Amino acid sequence: MFCVMLSCCCGVQVFGPEASQKTVFEGSVRGLVQDVLQGGNCLLFTYGVTNAGKTFTFLGPDHNSGLLPRSLSVIFNSMEGRLYGRSDLKPQRCRDFSRLTPDQQAAEISSKRNLLRLLKENDKSLTAGKSASFEGSSISSDGSMNSVSETDSFCLDFPSNVRFSVWVSFCEIYNENIHDLLEQVPSGQHKRTVLRLSQDVKGNSFIKDLRWIQVNSSEEAYKVMKIGKRNQSLSATRLNQLSSRSHSIFSIRILRIDDSGVPRVHTISELSLCDLAGSERCSRTHNTGERLKEAGNINGSLLTLGKCINAMRLNQNAKFQHHVPFRESKLTHFLQFFFCGSGRVSMVVNINQNSSCFDETLNVLKFSALAQKVVVVNSRPVLDDSTCHKSAMELSLIIDEADQRRNMLNQGRRSSLVAWETSLEDVLEAEDSEEWKEEEEDFMEGTVLEAGGEEEDGDRTMEEETEKFGQEAALRLVLEAQIREEVSAEFMELFNKMEKDYR
The missing domain is CATH 3.40.850.10 (Kinesin motor domain)
Incomplete structure (x- = not known):
């Protein structure tokens, strides 16, 4: 033999x-x-x-x-x-x-x-x-x-x-x-x-x-x-x-x-x-x-x-x-x-x-x-x-976790968009309504003179909070982009393998 x-x-x-x-x-x-x-x-x-x-x-x-x-x-x-x-x-x-x-x-x-x-x-x-x-x-x-x-x-x-x-x-x-x-x-x-x-x-x-x-x-x-x-x-x-x-x-x-x-x-x-x-x-x-x-x-x-x-x-x-x-x-x-x-x-x-x-x-x-x-x-x-x-169950847990994190990021992004749009509307109204501005200045003239120091401190605090919130929103967007990229890469590898097997 x-x-x-x-x-x-x-x-x-x-x-x-x-x-x-x-x-x-x-x-x-x-x-x-x-x-x-x-x-x-x-x-x-x-x-x-x-x-x-x-x-x-x-x-x-x-x-x-x-x-x-x-x-x-x-x-x-x-x-x-x-x-x-x-x-x-x-x-x-x-x-x-x-x-x-x-x-x-x-x-x-x-x-x-x-x-x-x-x-x-x-x-x-x-x-x-x-x-x-x-x-x-x-x-x-x-x-x-x-x-x-x-x-x-x-x-x-x-x-x-x-x-x-x-x-x-x-x-x-x-x-x-x-x-x-x-x-x-x-x-x-x-x-x-x-x-x-x-x-x-x-x-x-x-x-x-x-x-x-x-x-x-x-x-x-x-x-x-x-x-x-x-x-x-x-x-x-x-x-x-x-x-x-x-x-x-x-x-x-x-x-x-x-x-x-x-x-x-x-x-x-x-x-x-x-x-x-x-x-x-x-x-x-x-x-x-x-x-x-x-x-x-x-x-x-x-x-x-x-x-x-x-x-x-x-x-x-x-x-x-x-x-x-x-x-x-x-x-x-x-x-x-x-x-x-x-x-x-x-x-x-x-x-x-x-x-x-x-x-x-x-x-x-x-x-x-x-x-x-x-x-x-x-x-x-x-x-x-x-x-x-990674088993199929672990893969599903990863997907669920990514969806939850994405939903949380979307909620945070929606809240930041709402705040940004409100401030934009305030600016447009201030530019388009001069009469409202003059009446407001006349009405608030005494109050501003009396509380000028407190208003300046409040403006600085608002600016700091706005800047901090903008940084957090940017980090959320970067994190969301990373999660999307990781999940997309995993699924593209899976789809390419399935397509190759079917061919």
Whole structure:
């Protein structure tokens, strides 16, 4: 089995059949894990014909763990002593988070406990034949890891008050339907709930009602992955006894939290590892019925992925932008966030050396050569330590606060305008009515002579108050202009991103 690794940043690396799982991990995924720990978003997906070794590279056997087990091991080794102990902050939608109430936290802990208990019950009730079907998994029966280096980690240069909260999810796209692999299906029921693909306020796609589990160690993450793997759609074909009939996506979200005082989320980063189902020809598999329908959906989604990559390559040098058909497939629609410049994308291409797969292998190599030429520019600014992640709720609070301050400034400006217009009317009346002026002078002549000193003092006081009020009004106008400029800049950035995504 040959393995070709393509990345928008690392270029192309080729690993021969003798390359170990550790070598492939070091040359492909280790750099992505480091970026995710620093606050970036990364996607890795495997591609190739059926029975080319994609799942082997993705998971690996018990004694030789693959990319996913090693990634989780490095993540938790790097976070040793920095894990966030509470479960009051949970990822939501695409890149938002929510604060959980004590009742919701208790429900999350209970749900996680029940899920892990389900794994133990299944392990006890597995028959010999059923357990043999998972002997290629990277997890032993007790959910522990083997052959993963415990010393492989990164040194995180963050303040001492920074903590990390790790959440994982596991889903599959089967026959263009999205299923949560962590869903507990009641006994006697075979159909799983179909989840809907939605969009947040920024136009980013996310799976609604997808279950996220907080994990505190790599062992817990493995147990969660093992449960999801058992629920994945697998079937026997002529070419593969355990052929994946769906695209599985294991996502890891890391919340970087400032744990001083009230916990605040600084960044939310994600590492998504997608094990694509292999493309296959019906003339070779002789599939019929349900297997034939599954093969058609698999090949259709992979074809859409190729069309999207081809359109992205053409748009790099074209005067008129071509339409990128992300929405033609659930797979590309869900992964659109990464392909639109919001993270790094890497692809591991597995090649079957069997001569009977020559035609399919040639198409795979052509696709990989095409993907190599795509350059995705990161259009989003990199958040530093002083920048706090703003959720939709925080954004609405900022807008409300700006509106309140603007209303207060408008009231102050209206009051200043009223005073200024009144003084102007007094001046005009004094210039236009000479008779009124003469009568007023005659009437007030004695009073002015008697109280001349007090009037001079009052005039000076009025002038000082008028000057002070004018300065305050000018400061209000400057402050209002600054607020308007800040709010306009934030919304222009949001609108430009939405317009780019819609195009």
